[in-house]
Every structure is written in structure tokens, then in C-alpha cells.
Amino acid sequence: MGIVVKLSDSRDSNASLAPLFALVEEDMARVNQFILDKARSNVDLIPELARHLIDSGGKRLRPMLTIAASKLCGYEGDGHQWLATAVEFMHTATLLHDDVVDESSLRRGKTTARLLWGNEASVLVGDYLLGQSFKMMVDVGSLGALRILSDAAAIIAEGEVMQxxxxxxxxxxxxxxxxxxxxxxxxxxxxxxxxxxxIADRPKSEAAALRSFGRNLGVAFQLVDDALDYSGEQSELGKSVGDDFRDGKITLPVVLSYRRGSADEREFWERTLKQGEIGDDDLQTAIDLIAKHNALADTMERARHYGAIARDALAIFPDGDVKSALLGAIEFSVSRPY
Amino acid sequence: MGIVVKLSDSRDSNASLAPLFALVEEDMARVNQFILDKARSNVDLIPELARHLIDSGGKRLRPMLTIAASKLCGYEGDGHQWLATAVEFMHTATLLHDDVVDESSLRRGKTTARLLWGNEASVLVGDYLLGQSFKMMVDVGSLGALRILSDAAAIIAEGEVMQxxxxxxxxxxxxxxxxxxxxxxxxxxxxxxxxxxxIADRPKSEAAALRSFGRNLGVAFQLVDDALDYSGEQSELGKSVGDDFRDGKITLPVVLSYRRGSADEREFWERTLKQGEIGDDDLQTAIDLIAKHNALADTMERARHYGAIARDALAIFPDGDVKSALLGAIEFSVSRPY
Structure with a gap:
């Protein structure tokens, strides 16, 4: 799930995200301030643990979407900054809980909070951030936005259980x-x-279009993220190759390779991913099998399908800087090197 | 929704379906007999109206899938023939109800049952076929199959309401x-x-694989069907171009053209599809706009994405005649001329 690229790196290596960064820069400066403010608490452990993850260099793609979408809809006010902060908190809470569930020891190249402060603290600080997130949404006062984001919170939890x-x-x-x-x-x-x-009070058709854009961008983004986990390129991006493999996560490159594989190959995947018996050479074997069955290329191809849908979802909006920036985010998502 | 190609035509024009036809030929002969038997009733109107549609030359792709899937799973018995009949009845019931809802006057090139016998009779005979369908499923005695098909019946109804x-x-x-x-x-x-x-008592993994195959094949099939409705080629297939346009149906070629279009073009779509004010030249304009925005080609591209997923779903099954025949059905679905 996690965003793994440091802002500074992405600026250098990903020209297609640059317009989005430029567009939201001022707003995001305030969002980043809100994030620090709202992670405060008299209970020292809370800001300490929260900031460990918050400062670890995610590129904050989700709150940037909220800012850019509200700009696309001509919103004037500061509610979008608060909603963006709420979105990032919701995401951060998920990451904290994820790391507990996955027993992860590294996140964005740093020791996970759960290893430093324990699982219980990670779960509870996650809940705290989720609570703060809801408080901010309530303060914004848009019942519509509140319903959309609380629905999302429930669905994310469902997705974690499914995973x-x-x-x-x-x-x-x-x-x-x-x-x-x-x-x-x-x-x-x-x-x-x-x-x-x-929050910009735009007609349902525009809300639906942005929802469709976000949803399909999200699917494309995750597909590529899952492809990167088996790709040599990603070591440059701050993540280590094979994390998903070691965690026994069943992502599309594995689904395709398993299904397209021989009986022997399926035995390999069952031993490593089902039984969790992973030897020194197994990651390399996994990468070789994935290459043999063209599974990374096909995962990227599937991602491009969702990218195309996301692009068409935006087509109803007038051309301009904001739309270009959002199209750039799609471009970035489906063309990350793998 | 409807299958529009006559069996005899498809045999000539669609080589990729030939292996499936050959594979299921004997079983389908029995299914066709069951269909005639089970559409009987002492109430003369019922078999008369039902056979009007049943004899109208659908190619019975859905029951063929049931037959072929059970063969792929090594099933021996005759339950698959009854389930296939139940599937076709469920489909026929949907078509009868569809024509009432859409106020259609033609189906597979024939005057619709609702015009000949009235809307009420069409609705009720649809219900009768649905009832017969459930009776057959119960007789087969597989609770698992009954649950799957009754879930589908509910979802189809939901889909019709969504439409x-x-x-x-x-x-x-x-x-x-x-x-x-x-x-x-x-x-x-x-x-x-x-x-x-x-019904073949195969493990869940095979049921899930066949479900995924069927689902993605169905999406691909419908995408192409919706493309054909705006394509000159389809007149050769027994359907008339522009039915969906005249019905105000919002299919993907329209969704893409509307969203990609200029303000003027959107006004055109709103006048014709929303307000239903359709003049003599409007179908041609619609076809021209769809071509301008590359919307048929992109609809076919999306269909190929789902076809690829359907293909991968089957990969876990051993190679052989049955698997080839099912792969042929995917090939047929995504490569119908448009």
C-alpha cells in the first residue's frame, strides 16, 4: 500500500508528477502544518510514534488528489486542506495497522513503529489518527464529504480483512x-x-467523474506498486525487492505466474508463499518465473487499462493546468519504471 | 444483452467458436429437447409465447458454458444438462422482461412477444420460465449450484434496475x-x-477459476455487443444498427464519446439520448462522433483486457480439447468484426 518514494527523489525522476506538485505546493505546505499540529497530544507517545511515520517521506499523493480535485472544481476556501489532512491521517492509520498485521519490520526504509514502540501502541495510535481524521471532517461541516470518507474507511478495513x-x-x-x-x-x-x-458543491456528475478517476488511478497505482516489488528497478525507489514475496502476499505478478505455471512451478509457489518455506535462492527463482511468464509486463498492461479509464473519467472537465496535472498523476502511476 | 447470431451463421463466420460447438453438440441436443419439454404447459399461451423466443435462434452461449465447464471438470452424469437448461431459461426470462421494460418491438429480427401477446403475458411467462428454471435446479439437487444460480438471478434483476x-x-x-x-x-x-x-465436486479453486473466466468473458462479450450496435458490420449479424441509440441506452461507445466530446457534441448526446429527440440524421451523427473519438476501437481494447483476464483464469486447468474450446469462446467474443 505505502507510498515509497521520497518527495525529493520523485521530483527528480518523475517529470510527469511535477505539474501536480507545483499546483498543490502552497496548499500542501498548510496540509503538512496541519498534519504536525493534529498529531500533537499531551500523551507524548502519540506525537512521537505518529511523527516517526509522518516524517518518513511518503509523497502524500492522496491528499494532493483532494487539493487538486477541489481546484479542478473551482473551490475557494480552506476546507479542502482539512479534508486532505483527514485523508492523509486515514492513510497513515492504515499503514500503522498494516505493519502490525503483516509483522513488518521496515517501512519506507525505516524500522517500523511497531518494532520501536510495540504492536499495541501502533494499533492505538492508528486509532487515534483515525479519530482525529473524523474530527477534522466533522469540523469541515460537509455531511457529503463525511459520508464519502467514512464509507471509504469502512471499505478499507474490509479490504484489509480480505487481504x-x-x-x-x-x-x-x-x-x-x-x-x-x-x-x-x-x-x-x-x-x-x-x-x-x-465541498465545491459541484453537480453529481463531476463528483462521480472524480470518484471514477480516483478509483481507477488507485487500481493502476497499486498494480504498478505490486509489479515494482519484483523488479530490480525499485531498489532505486527506496523499497527492497521481494517484500511481498517474503510476506506471502498474493499480488498479480504471482497470480499470473502461478496460474500460467507448470505443476512443478506451482509447487514452488505453494512451498514459498503458502507454507512460507523460503530459502536463499527462492526470491531469484520467483523473479525468474515471473519473467518467464511475462507477468510483470502483463501487470503493467492491466494497469494501463485502468489508467485509460481514469483518463476518460476526467474528460468532462475543461482542459487546463489542473486537469493536466491530474493526467500527469495517471501518467506517473502507469509508467513508473519496472 | 441478447444473443443475436443464428447458430448456422456463427458456424460459418466464426471459426473460433467451432470447437466449442463440436464439443457440446450431443449435450446441447438434449438441452434443446429439455427446453422444449419444460416450456410446455396446459395453458396454451405459455408454450406458444415461450417458443416464439426460444425458436428465434439465439446461439445458447450460456448453457454451452455450463456444459463445457462441467466437462473441463470431468463431470459424468446428466445434471449439467439440466443446469444448462435452467441457465437458458433464466436468460430467456430476462429477455422477455427486458423487452417489456425497453418497449422493444424487435428481438433477433422477429416481432417481440410483448407486441404479439402483450406486456402482461410477457412478464408472466418470464416469471413462469424463471420458476421452471428453479424447479430444474432443485431437481438436480446440488445446493451449491442452486445458491450460485439464485444469487445470479438476484444480481441480474439488480442489474436491470441499474440499467x-x-x-x-x-x-x-x-x-x-x-x-x-x-x-x-x-x-x-x-x-x-x-x-x-x-456439480463435479471439484475444489473451490476450480469453481473460482471458472467463475472468473465466465465473469470476465461476460464483460468482454457485452462490451463488444455494445460496440457492434454502432457498427456497420453488425447488420450482417441479424441485429439492426442503432437499437441502443434509439432506446437511449448509455453504453461505453457513448460514455467515451460524450466525455471526450466538445460542449456542442455533448448537447447532441443530451438531446438525442436524454431528451429522446432523435431526427433522421442523428444516428449517422452519433456514429461519426463515435468514430471521431475512437470510441469503438477503445471499447474493443477494453474488451480485450477482460478477455485476457478470462484467459488467465483458465490457466490452472490442464491443456486439452475442452480448455481450447473455452479459449475459443473468448477469442470469438473479443474478435467479432466491428
Whole structure:
């Protein structure tokens, strides 16, 4: 799920995100201030633990979507900054809980909060951030935005449970996998974009278009993220190759390779992902099998399909800087090097 | 929704379906007999009206999926023939109800039952066929298959209602459209294929694979069907160009053209599809706009994406005649000339 690229790196390497960064720069400066403010608490542990993750260099794509979407809809006010902060808190809470569930030790290249402060603290600080997130939404006072974001929170939780069930299950179909990523990733992308139209009081058609844009962008983004996990290129991006493999996560490159593989190959995937017996050479074997079955290229191809849908969703909006910036985010998502 | 090609035509023009036809020929002869038997009733109107549609030359792709899926799973018995009959009845019931809702006057080139016998009779005979369908499923005695097919029946009905809501609504997004066709078309394709594994007592992984195959094939099939409605080629296939346009149906070629179009073009779509003011030259204008925005080609491109997923879903099954025949059905669906 996590955003893994440092802002500074992405600026250098990803020209297609530059217009979005430029567009939201001022607003995001305030969002970043709100994030620090709202992670405060008299209980020292809370800001300490929260800031460990908050300062770790995610590129904050989700709140940027909220800011840009509200700009696309001509919103004037500061509610979008608060909603963007709420979106980022919701995402951060999910990451904290994810790391507990996955027993992860590294996130964005840093030791996870759960290893430093314990699982219980990570769960509770996640809940605290989620609570803060809802408080901010309530303060904004848009019942519509509140409904969209609280629906998303429920769906994300559902997606996490679905992921727990599919973990280590090599029988997972592509449809199952898609259902998981639609819930755990795309739902928040969709909500983050949709609320931009809602606080700007734009017609339903624009809210639906932004929702569709966000949802399909989210699916494309996660597909590529899952491809990067088996790709040499991603070590340059601050993530280590094979994390998903070691966690027994069933992502599309694995689904395709397992299904297209021979009986022997399926035995390999079952031993490593189902039984969790992973030897020194197994990651390389996994990468070789994925290459043999063209599974990374086909995962990217599937991502481009969702990218195309996201692009068409935006077509109803007038051309201009904001729309170009959002189209750039799609371009970035489907063309990350793998 | 409807299958529009006569069996004899498809044999000539669609080589990729030939292996499937050959494979299921004997079983389908029995299914066709069951269909005639079970459409009987002491109330003369029922068989008369039912046979009007039943004899009108659908190619019975859905029951063929049930037969082929059960063969792929090594099923031996005759339950698959009854389930296939139940599937076709469910589909026929939907068509009868569809024609009432859409106020259609032609189906597969013939005057619709509702024009000949009235709307009430069409609705009730549809219900009768649905009832017969459930009776046959119960007789087969597989609770699993019964659950899958009755779930599908509920989802199809939901899809029809969704379609009713999106009809004439030019704001429909691609996601909305996909939700409609997943419910009204893909759900029955999915169930038709899945029950083949279920009555053969195969493991869940095979049922899920067949379900995924059927679902994605169904989406691809419907996408292409919707493309054909704006294509000159389809007149050769027994359907008349522009039916969906005259009905104000919002299908993907329209969704893409509307969203990609200029303000003037959107006004055109709103006048014709929303207000239903359709003049003599408007169909040609619609076809020209769709061509201008590359919307048929892109609809076919989206269909190929789902075809690719359907293909991968089948990959876990051993190679052989049956698998080839099902792969041929995908090939047929995504490569119909448009």
C-alpha cells in the first residue's frame, strides 16, 4: 500500500508528477502544518510514534488528489486542506495497522513503529489518527464529504480483512486480487478525489467523474506498486525487492505466474508463499518465473487499462493546468519504471 | 444483452467458436429437447409465447458454458444438462422482461412477444420460465449450484434496475456502466461456468477459476455487443444498427464519446439520448462522433483486457480439447468484426 518514494527523489525522476506538485505546493505546505499540529497530544507517545511515520517521506499523493480535485472544481476556501489532512491521517492509520498485521519490520526504509514502540501502541495510535481524521471532517461541516470518507474507511478495513484471507492463498484469482486492491487502495483514492467536488458543491456528475478517476488511478497505482516489488528497478525507489514475496502476499505478478505455471512451478509457489518455506535462492527463482511468464509486463498492461479509464473519467472537465496535472498523476502511476 | 447470431451463421463466420460447438453438440441436443419439454404447459399461451423466443435462434452461449465447464471438470452424469437448461431459461426470462421494460418491438429480427401477446403475458411467462428454471435446479439437487444460480438471478434483476436508472443519463461514468454489465450480463456467464465445477465436486479453486473466466468473458462479450450496435458490420449479424441509440441506452461507445466530446457534441448526446429527440440524421451523427473519438476501437481494447483476464483464469486447468474450446469462446467474443 505505502507510498515509497521520497518527495525529493520523485521530483527528480518523475517529470510527469511535477505539474501536480507545483499546483498543490502552497496548499500542501498548510496540509503538512496541519498534519504536525493534529498529531500533537499531551500523551507524548502519540506525537512521537505518529511523527516517526509522518516524517518518513511518503509523497502524500492522496491528499494532493483532494487539493487538486477541489481546484479542478473551482473551490475557494480552506476546507479542502482539512479534508486532505483527514485523508492523509486515514492513510497513515492504515499503514500503522498494516505493519502490525503483516509483522513488518521496515517501512519506507525505516524500522517500523511497531518494532520501536510495540504492536499495541501502533494499533492505538492508528486509532487515534483515525479519530482525529473524523474530527477534522466533522469540523469541515460537509455531511457529503463525511459520508464519502467514512464509507471509504469502512471499505478499507474490509479490504484489509480480505487481504488477510487471501494472504498465502495461491488459489487467489485475479478477480479476488482486484477486489482486494479496489477496497484497500482504490477506495481511498476515489474518496480523496470525490470530496474535492463535494465541498465545491459541484453537480453529481463531476463528483462521480472524480470518484471514477480516483478509483481507477488507485487500481493502476497499486498494480504498478505490486509489479515494482519484483523488479530490480525499485531498489532505486527506496523499497527492497521481494517484500511481498517474503510476506506471502498474493499480488498479480504471482497470480499470473502461478496460474500460467507448470505443476512443478506451482509447487514452488505453494512451498514459498503458502507454507512460507523460503530459502536463499527462492526470491531469484520467483523473479525468474515471473519473467518467464511475462507477468510483470502483463501487470503493467492491466494497469494501463485502468489508467485509460481514469483518463476518460476526467474528460468532462475543461482542459487546463489542473486537469493536466491530474493526467500527469495517471501518467506517473502507469509508467513508473519496472 | 441478447444473443443475436443464428447458430448456422456463427458456424460459418466464426471459426473460433467451432470447437466449442463440436464439443457440446450431443449435450446441447438434449438441452434443446429439455427446453422444449419444460416450456410446455396446459395453458396454451405459455408454450406458444415461450417458443416464439426460444425458436428465434439465439446461439445458447450460456448453457454451452455450463456444459463445457462441467466437462473441463470431468463431470459424468446428466445434471449439467439440466443446469444448462435452467441457465437458458433464466436468460430467456430476462429477455422477455427486458423487452417489456425497453418497449422493444424487435428481438433477433422477429416481432417481440410483448407486441404479439402483450406486456402482461410477457412478464408472466418470464416469471413462469424463471420458476421452471428453479424447479430444474432443485431437481438436480446440488445446493451449491442452486445458491450460485439464485444469487445470479438476484444480481441480474439488480442489474436491470441499474440499467433503468442509467438509461438516458448521459452523466453515466464508465464505472457505472461496468457495474451494470457486470450485473446484467457477466453474473449469469459467471454462474453458468461456475456450476460446472460445483456439480463435479471439484475444489473451490476450480469453481473460482471458472467463475472468473465466465465473469470476465461476460464483460468482454457485452462490451463488444455494445460496440457492434454502432457498427456497420453488425447488420450482417441479424441485429439492426442503432437499437441502443434509439432506446437511449448509455453504453461505453457513448460514455467515451460524450466525455471526450466538445460542449456542442455533448448537447447532441443530451438531446438525442436524454431528451429522446432523435431526427433522421442523428444516428449517422452519433456514429461519426463515435468514430471521431475512437470510441469503438477503445471499447474493443477494453474488451480485450477482460478477455485476457478470462484467459488467465483458465490457466490452472490442464491443456486439452475442452480448455481450447473455452479459449475459443473468448477469442470469438473479443474478435467479432466491428
Amino acid at each position: 488477510l484471507i487471501t494472504a498465502n492463498n495461491t488459489d487467489t484469482t485475479e478477480d479476488d486480487y482486484l477486489a482486494v486492491i479496489e477496497a484497500k487502495t482504490a477506495a481511498l483514492f476515489a474518496a480523496a478525489a470525490e470530496v474535492g467536488a463535494v | 433503468l436508472i442509467t438509461a438516458n443519463n448521459t452523466d453515466t461514468t464508465e464505472d457505472d456502466y461496468l457495474a451494470v454489465i457486470e450485473a446484467k450480463t457477466a453474473a449469469l456467464f459467471a454462474a453458468a461456468a461456475e456450476v460446472g465445477a460445483v
